[in-house]
Structures are given as C-alpha cells and as structure tokens.
Amino acid sequence: MNNHYQLVIIGGGPAGLAAAATASAQGISCALLDEQPEPGGQIYRSIESVPDQRAQKLGSEYLRGKKLAAAFRECDAEYYPETRVWSLNKELEIGIIRNDEASMITADQIIIANGAMERPVPFPGWTKPGVMQAGAGQILFKTAGVVPDNGVVLAGSGPLLLLLAWQYLHAGVEVKALLDVTPLSNHLSAMPKFPRAILAHHYLTKGIGYQIELKRAGIPMLFGVSDLRAEGDEQLQTVCFKHSGKQKTIESELLLTHFGVIPHTWLSQAAGCKHKWDNSQQCWRPEHDEWGNTNIPGIMVAGDGAGINGGRSAEHAGRLAGFESLFALGLLTQEERDKLAAKDIKWKRDERHIRPFLEAYFQIPKSLLATTDNDTVICRCEEVTAGQIREAVQHGHDNSNQVKFFTRCGMGPCQGRQCSNAVAHIVADESGEAVADMGHFRGRPPVSPLTLGQLAALDKEESV
Amino acid sequence: MFKQLPANQTETINIILNGQSLQVTKGISVAAVALSQNLGFTRTTPVSASKRAPFCMMGVCYDCLMVINGRANQRACSTMVQEGMRIETQQGVGPAMEGRKE
Numbered sequence: 394m395n396n397h398y399q400l401v402i403i404g405g406g407p408a409g410l411a412a413a414a415t416a417s418a419q420g421i422s423c424a425l426l427d428e429q430p431e432p433g434g435q436i437y438r439s440i441e442s443v444p445d446q447r448a449q450k451l452g453s454e455y456l457r458g459k460k461l462a463a464a465f466r467e468c469d470a471e472y473y474p475e476t477r478v479w480s481l482n483k484e485l486e487i488g489i490i491r492n493d494e495a496s497m498i499t500a501d502q503i504i505i506a507n508g509a510m511e512r513p514v515p516f517p518g519w520t521k522p523g524v525m526q527a528g529a530g531q532i533l534f535k536t537a538g539v540v541p542d543n544g545v546v547l548a549g550s551g552p553l554l555l556l557l558a559w560q561y562l563h564a565g566v567e568v569k570a571l572l573d574v575t576p577l578s579n580h581l582s583a584m585p586k587f588p589r590a591i592l593a594h595h596y597l598t599k600g601i602g603y604q605i606e607l608k609r610a611g612i613p614m615l616f617g618v619s620d621l622r623a624e625g626d627e628q629l630q631t632v633c634f635k636h637s638g639k640q641k642t643i644e645s646e647l648l649l650t651h652f653g654v655i656p657h658t659w660l661s662q663a664a665g666c667k668h669k670w671d672n673s674q675q676c677w678r679p680e681h682d683e684w685g686n687t688n689i690p691g692i693m694v695a696g697d698g699a700g701i702n703g704g705r706s707a708e709h710a711g712r713l714a715g716f717e718s719l720f721a722l723g724l725l726t727q728e729e730r731d732k733l734a735a736k737d738i739k740w741k742r743d744e745r746h747i748r749p750f751l752e753a754y755f756q757i758p759k760s761l762l763a764t765t766d767n768d769t770v771i772c773r774c775e776e777v778t779a780g781q782i783r784e785a786v787q788h789g790h791d792n793s794n795q796v797k798f799f800t801r802c803g804m805g806p807c808q809g810r811q812c813s814n815a816v817a818h819i820v821a822d823e824s825g826e827a828v829a830d831m832g833h834f835r836g837r838p839p840v841s842p843l844t845l846g847q848l849a850a851l852d853k854e855e856s857v
Numbered sequence: 858m859f860k861q862l863p864a865n866q867t868e869t870i871n872i873i874l875n876g877q878s879l880q881v882t883k884g885i886s887v888a889a890v891a892l893s894q895n896l897g898f899t900r901t902t903p904v905s906a907s908k909r910a911p912f913c914m915m916g917v918c919y920d921c922l923m924v925i926n927g928r929a930n931q932r933a934c935s936t937m938v939q940e941g942m943r944i945e946t947q948q949g950v951g952p953a954m955e956g957r958k959e
Contacts, residue, residue, distance in 0.1 A: 428916060428935065430884075430937060435915055442884065444864050444865065446864070446865075447862070447864070510913065510915060510917045511913060511915075513918075520907065520909065520920075521908075522897060522898045522908055522909060522910035523858065523910070524912070525910075525911065525912050525913075525914070526912060526913050526914070528913065528914065528915060529911065529912065529913055529914035529915070529934075532914040532915060532934075533859065533889055533892065533914060536885060536886065536889065537861065537882065537885035537886065537889035537893070538861055538862040538864055539859050539860070539861050539862075539885075539889050539892060539893045540859065540860065540862060541858065541859060541860075542858060542859050542860035542895075543858065564862065627898070627907075627908050628897060628898075628908070646858050647858050647859075657917065773909075773912075773918065773920060774919065775904060776902060776904040776905055776907075805919070806919035806922065806930070807917065807918055807919040807920075810917045810918065810919075811917070811918050842930070844954075
C-alpha cells in the first residue's frame with residue numbers, strides 16, 4: 394500500500410465498487426478500503442463466494458451484485474479488504490488498521506461509501522439474546538448459509554421485512570408470523586406520494602408479489618401491530634404485542650426486527666462534514682450536492698451513507714462521484730464529466746421515484762422512536778434507560794450531547810451508533826422541541842477501536 | 858436457534874470454542890459459528906452482567922464482543938474463523954491483554 398493516492402474510496406458496496414471501476418479507468422492511482430473480506434457491501438455480501446443454490450434463494454436483486462463485483466475485479470483500483478478506517482479529517486488524512494497494524498495515508502480525493510445500518514429502535518426486551526435485527530438474519534444467510542432452526546418471528550416495518558420472509562420461505566425456514574408495526578394511518582398519509590411511485594411500478598409489483606406468495610404459504614401476516622415486547626428470563630421466550638385491540642403472544646426463541654435503514658454517518662461526522670436532519674427519512678445525513686461533494690473540499694459521499702435511496706441508486710451515485718473526482722483531479726473537463734454522467738444522473742433520478750412513497754408509507758411512529766416505557770434500555774453498551782434520559786432532560790440537559798455527558802449514554806464501545814437516534818427522539822419528546830434541534834452525538838476519531846499499542850506504533854513509524 | 862444449511866464441497870477448519878474442539882466451515886464469521894452452535898449468549902455486560910448475543914452482524918452494535926485467541930473485545934461478527942482459533946464467551950470487560958507486563 395502506498396502512503397498517498399489520488400483517490401481513496403472507503404466502502405466496497407455498490408457505490409464504492411462503481412466509483413472505483415469508473416475512476417480507475419482513467420489511469421489514476423486509486424485504492425478501495427473495505428472492512429469485509431469480499432466486495433459487495435451488506436446488500437451483496439459474499440456475492441463472489443456464495444454457492445449457486447443459496448444465491449437462487451436470495452433472489453434476482455441480490456444476483457445483480459455479481460456483475461458489479463466482476464467489473465470491480467477487472468479494474469485497476471488497488472483493493473484492500475479487511476481494512477478498517479478509524480480516522481478521517483479535513484486534511485484528507487485517513488487512519489487505517491490493516492493486519493492489526495495502524496497507519497496513515499493521504500489522498501487528493503476521498504469518496505465515503507460506507508453505506509447504511511439498520512435503524513435501531515429500542516423496545517422492551519430488545520437486548521435479550523434471541524432478539525436480532527433482520528439485516529443480521531440476512532447476513533447470516535448470505536455469508537454462512539445459517540438460518541433459523543426452530544422458527545422465527547419477524548416484526549417491524551419496511552420492505553426488507555417482506556424480502557427476508559420471502560427468502561426464508563424459499564429456504565424452508567418456518568416463519569411463525571410477520572408482525573407489521575406500520576401504523577394503518579400511514580396508508581392514507583402516503584397516498585399523495587403514490588402517483589409518482591407508479592413510475593417505479595416494478596418495485597411495487599415485486600412487493601405485492603412477495604405478499605401474495607407469503608399469504609399462499611400460510612404465513613400469518615398481522616398489520617397495525619403495536620406494543621411490541623420481547624419477554625423471557627435471560628433469553629427470548631415470548632413475543633408479546635397488541636393487535637386489533639387485543640394482547641397477543643407468540644412463543645419463539647428468535648425475533649428478527651426491522652425498522653428501516655439509516656445512513657452510517659460516523660466517519661462523515663468525524664471528518665467534520667455538515668449533516669442535516671431528514672424529516673422524511675427520519676435520520677441524520679451528510680449534506681451533499683448531486684455529485685456527492687460535501688462541504689469539505691475533496692470529501693465526497695455516495696450511496697446509502699449519503700441518504701437512503703437503495704442499492705441501484707448507490708451504483709449510479711458511485712459512478713457520479715467517480716466522474717466528479719476525475720473532474721476535480723483535472724482529468725476530465727466539466728463538459729466531458731457532464732456528458733459521461735448524463736445517463737447515471739437520469740437513472741439516479743428515476744430510482745428516486747419510489748422513495749417519497751416508501752418513506753411516507755413506512756414512516757416509523759413516534760410511539761416507537763421515543764418510547765414512553767421508562768425501563769427500556771436505550772444505550773445497549775452503558776445500559777442507560779429511557780427513564781434516566783427523561784430524568785436528565787428534566788434536570789435541564791436539553792440536547793443529545795448534554796444527555797450523553799450526564800448519563801454516559803452513547804459512551805460505550807459502539808460510540809452511540811445504537812442509541813444516538815433514540816436519544817434525540819426522547820430528548821425532543823421530553824422537552825417538546827424538534828428532533829432536528831437536538832443535535833447528534835459529536836463523532837470523533839477513532840471511529841473504530843484501536844489499541845494504545847497500535848497508536849503508539851504509529852508514532853514510531855513517523856519519527857523514523 | 859440457528860442451523861447451517863447443507864452445502865456442497867465446503868472446506869472445514871478446526872477451532873476451539875469455549876474449550877471444545879469443533880470442525881467448522883471455512884470463511885464464515887465467529888458469530889455465525891457461535892449462533893449455529895446455539896451458544897445462547899456470547900458475552901455478559903460489564904455494567905449489569907446481563908447476557909448478550911450478536912445483534913446487528915454488520916459491525917456496528919458491538920454486542921458480539923468475545924475473547925478471541927486471548928484478546929478480549931473482538932467483534933465476533935467481523936472476525937473470520939481461522940485454523941486453530943481459540944474463541945471464548947466474554948465475561949464483562951474480559952481478560953487483560955496477554956504478554957504486556959512491562
């Protein structure tokens with residue numbers, strides 16, 4: 394690995410892979426850093442090594458990743474898998490850990506393409522073994538062919554829940570129930586966005602197709618579910634919920650939940666990129682222009698890490714950022730860039746058609762985002778409860794960071810990745826202010842843990 | 858809780874999970890092994906000693922921390938199994954690092 398590249402891409406999902414293939418075609422020095430052992434990101438995890446039989450069960454959308462990974466393998470970009478980025482700053486210095494050793498590299502242009510994570514939504518019992526995120530179930534299936542053994546309950550809101558149920562159905566896994574917590578009132582409030590969604594009808598027909606197949610297979614699908622709880626002594630035993638005015642329970646040792654996905658912004662925050670609260674997507678995201686440029690010269694964002702638009706859109710965004718970086722490096726004129734990018738700009742806009750409808754339809758209700766159950770653990774690491782957060786607000790700590798200092802909420806190993814959003818919602822609810830005004834936890838390097846020994850060794854290298 | 862679907866031509870390697878020798882599929886994560894071996898939980902928390910298991914599987918929740926080859930606080934979901942690897946359930950903050958006494 395060199396200590397300087399013209400372009401460094403962080404993340405090996407659709408955006409990162411497309412950016413690398415696009416930019417490296419012009420002969421620049423380009424490196425792609427990724428945490429995973431294989432290209433593909435979360436959406437196309439294990440796309441190169443997945444056995445055919447398993448790949449078929451995962452569906453056609455997953456198989457799209459094969460072409461993308463192959464194009465990346467053919468391109469000239471240097472590929473560094475199993476490489477973690479722990480620091481990024483305005484000077485375009487990147488702190489990395491590879492083979493257990495820390496080092497610093499620099500770049501003229503950086504594309505952050507580190508994707509999305511599941512929206513963490515705390516509910517009673519969500520820390521118990523046996524409760525996991527739906528994305529976790531999918532990753533286990535894709536990477537290891539590991540699936541639920543003794544049946545599973547799926548609960549939450551969003552397209553991934555349907556897709557996972559469909560994938561499990563084809564893998565012969567017993568889906569005990571699909572509990573949809575989307576408020577029934579969303580069906581109405583999303584209607585004004587429906588006409589534009591018809592332009593992306595292939596997504597709608599796919600979703601309806603999944604539902605029909607699940608129904609035919611006899612999988613109980615309950616809509617308008619609320620008051621979700623996971624109960625059991627030390628392990629999940631019972632999933633409790635309210636449906637059509639009645640309390641119901643399902644015995645299960647496994648519950649997979651999904652409440653949509655949000656951009657993984659820890660690196661862009663640590664770098665000092667400006668972020669804004671997106672009311673429709675209910676999350677923070679970095680501010681950027683059509684090409685992915687942030688407020689920091691040389692740092693771009695692409696893909697779901699820049700705002701949730703899905704895997705296909707990420708591919709286009711990656712190519713746009715690739716063209717833009719070539720323009721910034723002086724290898725393309727503005728005219729050449731615009732000409733090369735025209736199709737991706739159009740396709741990326743087309744991909745956006747479905748989004749306003751999906752965002753409105755699967756809008757997570759406030760009752761879930763800002764739980765009123767004071768005993769629910771919000772910070773999984775430091776085990777701070779909703780009650781303690783509300784108490785801190787009552788004592789006058791009226792934004793996320795003040796609550797963090799006062800309660801240690803967000804100061805554990807995950808650095809607030811799991812509680813940041815929930816804290817903002819609870820503080821906003823308790824103080825009667827807008828979530829956008831609550832701020833997000835201040836992200837600082839190292840955004841990924843490294844030992845003091847690794848840091849010290851870094852200094853030794855520099856002084857030689 | 859979990860099982861591994863049968864697959865053709867998989868290479869296996871040997872690991873030691875909580876003192877027990879096991880043959881597992883090459884190229885999968887420690888968390889995938891722990892879950893398909895029905896370990897129940899993979900760590901206890903330092904704050905209340907409550908039991909936890911892998912939650913997100915994508916390296917963001919840090920709930921799957923285990924002791925791997927004597928080193929505490931390793932993310933089981935982001936660590937691939939290697940031949941001869943020793944994997945243990947982590948109690949609280951886990952053991953101090955080996956061989957750092959100076």
